Amino acid sequence: MVPLAVTGMGMVTSLGYGRTGSCAALRAGLTRARELIGFMVPDGDGEEAPARGHPIQGFAEGFFQAGAWVRLASGAMEDLLYEASAETSSPNFWRRTGLIALTPLFDPDRFMWAIDQNPDALPKFFTEPLIKLLGVPIPPEYVQALALGHSGLGEGLRRAEALIGSRQVDRVVLVGADSYLDGLCMQWLAEHGRLKSGEAPTGLLPGQAGACLLVESDIVARARGASSAGQVVGVVVKAAPPDEPLNVTRLGHLLAGAITEVLATAGAARPFRGELVLDLNGEEWKAHVWGNAQVLLAQHVDFGRCRELLPCESLGETGAASGVLGTGLTLSGIQERETPYDMALVCGLSDSGQVAAVLLRGAAREPLALSRS
Numbered sequence: 001m002v003p004l005a006v007t008g009m010g011m012v013t014s015l016g017y018g019r020t021g022s023c024a025a026l027r028a029g030l031t032r033a034r035e036l037i038g039f040m041v042p043d044g045d046g047e048e049a050p051a052r053g054h055p056i057q058g059f060a061e062g063f064f065q066a067g068a069w070v071r072l073a074s075g076a077m078e079d080l081l082y083e084a085s086a087e088t089s090s091p092n093f094w095r096r097t098g099l100i101a102l103t104p105l106f107d108p109d110r111f112m113w114a115i116d117q118n119p120d121a122l123p124k125f126f127t128e129p130l131i132k133l134l135g136v137p138i139p140p141e142y143v144q145a146l147a148l149g150h151s152g153l154g155e156g157l158r159r160a161e162a163l164i165g166s167r168q169v170d171r172v173v174l175v176g177a178d179s180y181l182d183g184l185c186m187q188w189l190a191e192h193g194r195l196k197s198g199e200a201p202t203g204l205l206p207g208q209a210g211a212c213l214l215v216e217s218d219i220v221a222r223a224r225g226a227s228s229a230g231q232v233v234g235v236v237v238k239a240a241p242p243d244e245p246l247n248v249t250r251l252g253h254l255l256a257g258a259i260t261e262v263l264a265t266a267g268a269a270r271p272f273r274g275e276l277v278l279d280l281n282g283e284e285w286k287a288h289v290w291g292n293a294q295v296l297l298a299q300h301v302d303f304g305r306c307r308e309l310l311p312c313e314s315l316g317e318t319g320a321a322s323g324v325l326g327t328g329l330t331l332s333g334i335q336e337r338e339t340p341y342d343m344a345l346v347c348g349l350s351d352s353g354q355v356a357a358v359l360l361r362g363a364a365r366e367p368l369a370l371s372r373s
Helices: 019-027 066-083 091-095 121-134 149-165 183-191 218-223 248-265 284-296 319-335
Strands: 004-012 034-042 048-053 097-103 143-147 171-179 208-217 230-238 275-277 307-309 343-349 355-362
Touching (some): 004 019, 066 171, 066 208, 091 097, 097 121, 121 143, 149 208, 149 230, 149 343, 171 319, 230 319, 248 284, 275 319
Antiparallel strands (some): 004 208, 171 208
């Protein structure tokens, strides 16, 4: 792929209302897991105790499904606008900008309705209210919504590259938003045995987050004097054939294949050494998939000289926002010299079995100035 410059980032999480604070807290390993009053889970001793999760307190309470996504996505976008240059206040800037919204997979058991029964739901209840709330004149014909869950970032970047490469737009905002904290979703997680509890220590803790990236071609970014946090240098998305049964071994092969392919197509040095951003969330099946992938990647990734970043340890399960959030986390770390690496792999494993691998390169850093005594 043609490298895309990341020239803006925004975030709202349970650890902060902006990217800077959220990423600093994530790097420090902080967490704000809380009891979710009103939803009980087994405590392992025959009694019940409140479930725990990662709400964004004082920000997202009372919002439900698409309403929560709009709230979380707008918070992330407002953070991006706050950090961006004055040029973003110009209507002409946004008229040459596309938007790709990343949403959860539409499981009818989770949402109580199916996307194929209401194909206009995402524009009507998510992207149109979001753009109206932000007050930016992004042309409707350059707005898309992808209901792919954890693998949405990979497909979103591929579509962003196509839009920019065709010169329909100069840049694209990718915004992911998800919340597992409404009553319907909590019940869905409980019924499928996915919630962490005294009886299920390997389950997940539900969370919520919004995160966004502004990507554009290097040429356009340089022409307007935009500062780049790094580049997207490779994207691979893979899925098994629809009629093929899935298991952790097959998914491990798919994920390893996506990582191997993205390293090869981007011409990255082998073995890879950098940060590995994984969407492991405490569930056994994801851990087993990653374990199977590691065995197959032994010659391609130097695991002894990589650093794993697991945002779910601090934020809980953030679903469709996880890939964008992980990208912002690792590029912020490179930018702020919080990591010795200048490369990162962001991996996504969707509940549908689709996998994605995104290869990032941080912006070139000036040597640290040494003080003289």
